[in-house]
Amino acid sequence: xxxxxxxxxxxxxxxxxxxxxxxxxxxxxxxxxxxxxxxxxxxxxxxxxxxxxxxxxxxxxxxxxxxxxxxxxxxxxxxxxxxxxxxxxxxxxxxxxxxxxxxxxxxxxxxxxxxxxxxxxxxxxxxxxxxxxxxxxxxxxxxxxxxxxxxxxxxxxxxxxxxxxxxxxxxxxxxxxxxxxxxxxxxxxxxxxxx
Amino acid sequence: xxxxxxxxxxxxxxxxxxxxxxxxxxxxxxxxxxxxxxxxxxxxxxxxxxxxxxxxxxxxxxxxxxxxxxxxxxxxxxxxxxxxxxxxxxxxxxxxxxxxxxxxxxxxxxxxxxxxxxxxxxxxxxxxxxxxxxxxxxxxxxxxxxxxxxxxxxxxx
Numbered sequence: 001x002x003x004x005x006x007x008x009x010x011x012x013x014x015x016x017x018x019x020x021x022x023x024x025x026x027x028x029x030x031x032x033x034x035x036x037x038x039x040x041x042x043x044x045x046x047x048x049x050x051x052x053x054x055x056x057x058x059x060x061x062x063x064x065x066x067x068x069x070x071x072x073x074x075x076x077x078x079x080x081x082x083x084x085x086x087x088x089x090x091x092x093x094x095x096x097x098x099x100x101x102x103x104x105x106x107x108x109x110x111x112x113x114x115x116x117x118x119x120x121x122x123x124x125x126x127x128x129x130x131x132x133x134x135x136x137x138x139x140x141x142x143x144x145x146x147x148x149x150x151x152x153x154x155x156x157x158x159x160x161x162x163x164x165x166x167x168x169x170x171x172x173x174x175x176x177x178x179x180x181x182x183x184x185x186x187x188x189x190x191x192x193x194x195x
Numbered sequence: 196x197x198x199x200x201x202x203x204x205x206x207x208x209x210x211x212x213x214x215x216x217x218x219x220x221x222x223x224x225x226x227x228x229x230x231x232x233x234x235x236x237x238x239x240x241x242x243x244x245x246x247x248x249x250x251x252x253x254x255x256x257x258x259x260x261x262x263x264x265x266x267x268x269x270x271x272x273x274x275x276x277x278x279x280x281x282x283x284x285x286x287x288x289x290x291x292x293x294x295x296x297x298x299x300x301x302x303x304x305x306x307x308x309x310x311x312x313x314x315x316x317x318x319x320x321x322x323x324x325x326x327x328x329x330x331x332x333x334x335x336x337x338x339x340x341x342x343x344x345x346x347x348x349x350x351x352x
Contacts, residue, residue: 100229101273134231134239138246144239153240153331165331175329 081130082123088133089115092141104137110158115141117181118154118162125184128193150192156181168192197249198322200306205295213311214260217319219292222258223307224350225341226266226286228273238287238341245330248337252310252320258288260317263351270347286350287341294321297336299328304336 089112097106115133122128131143136155145152145166152166152174163177166189174189184190200209208216217223227233232242247253256266270284297304306322323333 100231102228104229132234132239134234134241136241136244137228138244140241140245142241144241146234146239151335153335155245155331163331165329165335167335173332175332177329 081127082120085119085123085130085133086116089119089141092133092135095135099135100137102137104135105139107135107139107141108158110160111139111141111156112158114156114158114160114162114181115143118156119143121182121184122190126190127195128190129195131193145193147193152189152193154185164189166192197325198252200308200322202303202306202324204308205306209308210311212313212316213309214316215309217257217291217307217309219290219295221291222288223291223294223319224256224258224261224266224286224288225253226256226269226284227341227344228284233285233344238338238344240331240334240338242341243334243337245334248321248323248330248334249325252308252322253337255307255319255321256286256315257309257317257319258350261351262315262317263347265315265317266347266351285344285346288343288345288350289340293340294337297333297340299332302327304328304333 092107092115093109093112095104095107098104099106129145129147131145131152131154134142134144136142138157140155140157142153142155144154149169150166152164154162154164156162160181161178162181163175163179164185165173165175167173174186206216227238227242229242232239243253266286274284291307294305294307295303302324304324304327306324308320308322309318310320311318321337323330327333328336
């Protein structure tokens with residue numbers, strides 16, 4: 001048994017005592033929280049031993065192998081519209097250059113920021129129908145509402161502005177360019193996309 | 196850089212590799228590159244980039260001159276870059292007159308130019324005529340013409 005294996009075996013026993021304080025029963029199904037807690041405790045203890053034992057793995061190596069955030073199971077509450085939309089916007093930031101296979105630009109951080117600013121402001125005072133959020137190949141983040149009586153296309157590029165075009169089923173059109181992202185949509189447009 | 200084409204450019208060939216300028220009755224194809232741009236079976240606005248409309252053109256293929264292998268290779272190249280997401284490439288099919296007849300206040304909005312290349316004589320492009328229409332409005336009109344989607348094999352047996 002190597003020095004590291006022996007250390008792990010010993011620590012595991014010690015650690016089980018620690019988790020018992022949280023009602024962990026070694027014979028029953030271990031919850032994911034307990035598992036994470038046990039792993040984190042084990043990692044922390046190893047780090048301490050590494051620091052005092054010349055034969056133990058270095059602190060850096062141990063950290064790479066064992067440390068795992070206890071809260072890794074946490075996720076955004078996507079039932080909340082604002083968080084769901086922000087999550088969709090941030091997902092777009094993970095698209096790499098040429099994401100469409102035809103030379104598409106990577107979305108800039110500025111465009112992501114503008115999109116978030118726009119949607120946060122819009123949701124501050126309104127409950128709206130959720131838009132389709134998509135990217136165009138030229139770096140645009142686009143919000144598209146396809147509603148029974150209104151189709152509304154709004155986009156940002158990361159220059160602190162947004163522009164839009166919308167048309168109702170009655171043929172009424174709404175359009176504007178270069179609106180600062182810190183300004184909200186006009187009330188008459190919000191009324192058309194509001195739930 | 197904004198494109199330099201005008202209405203006159205449509206009436207004479209713009210490339211030495213082109214068979215001839217694009218006539219009104221020609222059938223045109225637009226390869227849709229990303230599944231992101233198809234929602235509930237419909238093509239959405241972001242399938243067309245505003246920058247392409249204003250500057251380098253929205254790429255098309257002319258059905259009369261296209262070689263199936265060229266499109267097939269293009270689809271394969273794109274599929275290999277994102278195999279999980281682009282398994283069913285499709286092409287929008289429309290006629291040249293569908294696009295050229297779009298107008299705003301009686302002004303033609305789009306040009307269709309035969310900018311063929313040495314490797315693809317069927318290549319053509321759509322350009323927005325500067326000042327004819329607000330770009331987002333123009334795009335909304337254009338997207339309405341892209342809704343007839345078909346597979347490559349059904350278009351070119």
